[in-house]
Amino acid sequence: AQSVTQLDSQVPVFEEAPVELRCNYSSSVSVYLFWYVQYPNQGLQLLLKYLSGSTLVKGINGFEAEFNKSQTSFHLRKPSVHISDTAEYFCAVSDPFGNEKLTFGTGTRLTIIP
């Protein structure tokens, strides 16, 4: 069985400061990894995904994430945040050879302080 841990439920960051949102997973098989963002009163939108290849993945809105197999992590980073980045962020994992199910973490609420 797979699981995802997002240790930080809330992260406050000053505008234009860097941010890292942490994600750790557990799985006995190879994985696909995803970061989704949910803006207030909206559904989830894909930020980026790791399927294979380069471990550094770049996504939309200036976000990037690095897949670290030895540490079973997929942390999300942005060098300089903006007020519009205020949202909830979800990390998710799936089994490439499984049944297309995604297992989500509990989410991290990012609040940008002006």
Place this chain on the structure above:
Amino acid sequence: DVKVTQSSRYLVKRTGEKVFLECVQDMDHENMFWYRQDPGLGLRLIYFSYDVKMKEKGDIPEGYSVSREKKERFSLILESASTNQTSMYLCASSPDGDEQFFGPGTRLTVL
């Protein structure tokens, strides 16, 4: 532009009522999913379907059923709504082995 639509953004129902939540996708995706989202719990999978008339239980199927009569439509049914089913319900679809595309969600309140 890909699109997943859900029949209602907000819904208020009474305990014991039968509730239908509808989801439609226009991307010809094989797979469709229903999640509920609760604060501090993230998204939990209720049911999913990878073909017409096929369904699989997710992590929390109790109290719910689903129907997929056409490829583009996936319905979630609460046979007898209870207050602990008050939640945000999210529908998603995906092609094989790739990202899921989400609808805007239905916020259901059961009184």
